[in-house]
Amino acid sequence: MFSALRSAVPARRAAVRALSTSAPRADVARMQLLGRLVADPETRQTRAGKDYVRYVVATTDPLGPPGEEGGERPEPTTSYHNIFAFGESAVQRLSTIGKGTQVLVDADFRLARQPSEDGAAPAQTNILVQHRSIAVISRPKPAEPAA
Template sequence: MMSAARFATAPRAASRAFSTSASRSSDLAKLVLIGRLGKDPELRRTKTDKEYVSYTVATTNYPPPPPGPDGARPEPKTSWHTVTSFHPGVNNYLQNLRKGSHVYVEANYEMRDLEPEGDATHGQKHVFLRHEMIRVLKGPPSHAGEEGAEH
């Protein structure tokens, strides 16, 4: 015999219908990039004289877009992502990386309003990527570098 107690469910605290994991007290926007450094990382300074390193990662959409009506595939497009690091210890490491290195990057993703310059930038946003972690997957094509290092 089946009893009603058998099918009863225990009340759950703060459950979410779309996820079985516990809810977080803060939200997160993170971007993962796998690509090549477009140029050597650069040491720069903010307006308040704080040092930071800026580096650019090039990624290509893959697989390439589907063939067009004529049967030809369009060329894959390259996207350029500028990542900024404010970690003093990591900045020394980043400055030793070279253009062409194949890297895996994790960065916090933030949308910021552009500084107004006349009416040209009204309502426009800028994607700000703050460095969290980088791993060199392969050194630049012409140099043998540190592979698998993580910072």
């Protein structure tokens, strides 16, 4: 009787392992941003001489709930996200997109903590955002010539 139970336990453990579909190295931190380009994307070079593009997307946080006792809603806040894109195709694609364009950006990110120089202040956390793809939602309307 106990031998039957012992043989069932390893089979159950094996089944649990078989259901795991991701390895720890496959875990990612991703984000999507829907916003507008603050300026035209800038092409820069790494120390190794490879081109990359840096661009900034502005997003507006939605309005929150009304204030205490039904008061005014707080003003929406704008956040600015610095995004880096590497690779020749990204450089070519982003050179055609200009300031004011509404875009949907799919990106990977990671947090980088930098200790303060004096050691007394708390460490600063930076979000490093690397571009995966970008979709143009709408382009700004061209300015009408003055009459």
